[in-house]
Amino acid sequence: MYKLSLLICVVAFVACTSNPKETNTQTDSTTVTTSSTDSAAVTNPKLSEYVQYLANLNDSTAESATKAAQKFQEIFKGSSPALCDSAFVFFNTFYEKLGTRLDEVHASDTTNYDSLIVDPTAKPVPLSAKLTAYNQKLTQNGFQVAMTEGTTYIKQDRELIAKWFYAMVSPTMKSYLTQLNKENKEGFAEDAGINIPITSLADRVIWWEKFNQTNPNFVFAERSKDLYQNYLFYLLKGMDNTASYYQDEAGKVAPDQEFMNAYTYVLSKHPNTETAKLVKPFQAALAQHDVKKAESLLKQYQDQKIIQ
Template identity: 35%
Template sequence: MYEDYVKIRDKYTDCLNVSQTEILDKYIDYHTSEPGTEHLPENIKKIAAELDKVGLEFREMGEGLTEIHSLSGYYESIFKNKVTPDYGAYISQLAKDNKENYAVDGGLLITWEELGDRLIEWENFINKYPKSQLIKKAKDNYHNYLLDYLLGMDSDRIYNNEEGKIYDDKREAYNTLIKKYPNSAVAKKTKELITAYDAHLPVDQIEKKINLRR
């Protein structure tokens, strides 16, 4: 029921994003750094209120793009205590992940420490529910986060080529994760990455060394 519900709701949400293109294209013009919708035109306020009634919102995605999305905790509010434990844990983790935008223009919008914590959460899910019907989706989430965490992003590099070392903030985040979760698979991979970079191996060899490629 959950999977069918998500599929249908996503279909209708996609339709809304198409039908409301004119409003979505102009939404960035109403942007304000202050919370709330008090600076939105009245007609946009009314639409936002109607969307909120059904658990939807205008979400600014960055680079001038706005989309209509389900509120981060919407599915959890509908299905909490009504699904099997693995589905409950999965829905809850997605709600946490979707509270804020993840990245924009090749750069992370959450902290590197928060990304590490997400990885641990998905690793724990995979270890706890290895036979879940959701295991492939969970592994996909884990793998995508791991790629960003260990290989960096276009606007969030791991290694300072000029100085020949891992950026200080990244190393600090890595060391924090290793200390907090020393027995995790993420910590093991992170240690391999640090060792490879500290040995000044070429980037393509590092990806081969840690067995992780985009």
């Protein structure tokens, strides 16, 4: 089963496919309309050439990611950042499709890939020639073997995007991609539990709130909004194995101190944010051991489509 990495993708709740909002951008004297990744929507000749190239690429081999990136540079060298942003939408769709396909093949393979998972506390395990070649092919082309709950899978290594795209896209797109790369490296959740500090989760919530406010018409606005809403949900609720509140032995509801500290952090460092306005009454409810109030607030936020 395909495990969504943190892209760009956040474990369990970040959708790795989207229909980017329609944008009409004047680039190189040609209007580019990006309402989907359907080639029928493309009117710019450079963009059309790139879309056709991607359509003919093998979507079952890791090398295709690098080929697609190299072709991007070849076609769009000297083009405006706005046109490069539009072209990146198509690369991104191909890259995600390729990752899904590679993971499907990986999951059906009976080879034991556990030795590719590096444990910094353990002695290095010698790799067979087959495993070495397999690993090199992935790591050289924007992918890597990862593990969750004892099962290996293929995830993105977004340094490929940093290498080939950061210098060509707009500052807004670069900021977005840099943040996704950072989150992908840090991880987020494992075995129904959050595996980053809750204050780090709070930082992500604040980052996405500010990004969305500054860039409401961004081509990946729906994705960035989803990231904010989902991260905010987990900041408030937590997960099964990392909950924001629990029942003690006497049956009394008690807030988790790490979450409470994170709420205080938000309120003290970012008091004027929308996130702070939402966190404040929730923290107060937990401090009063009022789980009904806390859950009522969660439902209210969900009904208002503030969280998912």
